[in-house]
Amino acid sequence: DAGVxxxxxHEVTEMGQEVTLRCKPISGHNSLFWYRQTMxxxxxxxxxxxNNVPIDDSGMPxxxxxxxxxxxxxxxxxxxxxxxxxxxxxxxASSWGAANEKLFFGSGTQLSVL
Amino acid sequence: xxxxxxSQPEMSVQEAETVxxxxxxxxxxxxxxLFWYKQPPSRQMILVIRQEAYKQQNATENRFSxxxxxxxxSFSLKISDSQLGDAAMYFCASxxxxxxxxxxxxxxxxx
Numbered sequence: 001d002a003g004v005x006x007x008x009x010h011e012v013t014e015m016g017q018e019v020t021l022r023c024k025p026i027s028g029h030n031s032l033f034w035y036r037q038t039m040x041x042x043x044x045x046x047x048x049x050x051n052n053v054p055i056d057d058s059g060m061p062x063x064x065x066x067x068x069x070x071x072x073x074x075x076x077x078x079x080x081x082x083x084x085x086x087x088x089x090x091x092x093a094s095s096w097g098a099a100n101e102k103l104f105f106g107s108g109t110q111l112s113v114l
Numbered sequence: 115x116x117x118x119x120x121s122q123p124e125m126s127v128q129e130a131e132t133v134x135x136x137x138x139x140x141x142x143x144x145x146x147x148l149f150w151y152k153q154p155p156s157r158q159m160i161l162v163i164r165q166e167a168y169k170q171q172n173a174t175e176n177r178f179s180x181x182x183x184x185x186x187x188s189f190s191l192k193i194s195d196s197q198l199g200d201a202a203m204y205f206c207a208s209x210x211x212x213x214x215x216x217x218x219x220x221x222x223x224x225x
Contacts, residue, residue, distance in 0.1 A: 033212070043205065043215040056212060089157065103149075103213065105159035 006092050006106035014114050018080040021109045024073055025094030033103065034067055034077050035091040043091075049075065082113045116141045118208050120216035127196045128224050134181075135191045135219050137206030146210045148182065148189045153218070154202040162204070165189065198223050 005024040013019055025032050033048040047057040049069045057067070064083070069075040079086055093105045118139045127133035139148070150162040165173045165182050172180050177194045189208075193200055201223045206216040 035215075042217045045212055045214070048212055091159065093159070102161050102164065103159075108157050 004092055004094050004104050004106035006090075006109050008109060009107060010110045010112075012112045012114065013082055015083055016081045017113075018078065019082045019086075019111060019113075021077040021090050021092075021111070023075045023077070023092030023106060025075070025092070026104055027073065029094035029096050029104070030072070031095045031097060031101075032069060032075050033093045033095075034075070035093065037089040037091060037108070038087075046077070079111075082111075084113045087111055087113050116143075116208060116214040118206055118214050118216040120204075120206055120219050122219045123217070124220045124222070126222040126224055127193075129196055129198060131196055132192060132194045133196055133221065135193075135204050135206075135221065137189045137191070137216055139187050139189060139206070139208040139214075139216075141187075141208055143210050146208060148180075149207040149213065150178070150180070150189075150191045151205045151207060151215075152200075152202045153205065159205075163191065193221075196223050198225065 004026055007022045031050050034046040035043050036046055037043045044059055046059045047067045048055055052069045065079055067077045089108045089110050091105050091108045093103045095101045095103050120137050122136055146167045148165040152160045152162050163173050163175045163178050165180055172182050179192045181190045203218045203220050205218045207213040
């Protein structure tokens with residue numbers, strides 16, 4: 001298995017633009033998590049899905065952020081409009097079951113909003 | 115709310131020596147799990163060790179072991195025979211349905 005695949009690896013955009021981050025979880029995993037990592041705030045859970053259904057989105061910072069999981073093999077995190085303070089590394093992770101099982105992380109997307 | 119605290123932003127150790135990274139947590143959940151993840155410069159998050167809170171026995175994975183003190187809500191990581199490849203950020207995490215991570219400890223290995 002190729003592991004959790006995220007794209008793009010790097011994204012540079014201008015303030016106000018729409019940004020879409022993509023994630024393909026490991027086949028067979030039924031839980032998917034989106035995390036954001038910054039120096040100031042560390043790793044923050046944004047949202048997680050179980051069986052493609054959003055379970056907890058309390059970490060989504062504001063309405064500019066949205067996440068979808070249309071099927072078991074694909075998820076997106078969208079920021080519209082983007083702002084400089086959104087600059088961070090965004091990780092997707094998947095697991096079989098809840099997070100108390102082993103989380104497999106993707107390589108992350110480094111987002112820079114100018 | 116769950117919180118995880120790593121009080122050591124940075125640690126260093128001589129190669130082949132032993133180092134212990136500290137972690138304390140707070141949770142209202144009765145059934146939860148504890149983890150240590152490693153993040154090398156490649157940015158990839160790698161699971162180091164996992165502990166079920168209901169188990170009294172401390173988890174061990176080769177050179178990595180934990181000291182789990184449930185009453186004190188403490189979960190430290192001991193790395194024995196440190197190697198240059200152990201240099202990374204180490205994150206402690208706690209949770210059940212979702213994980214909360216600490217701020218991390220940057221570990222440097224001195225040759």
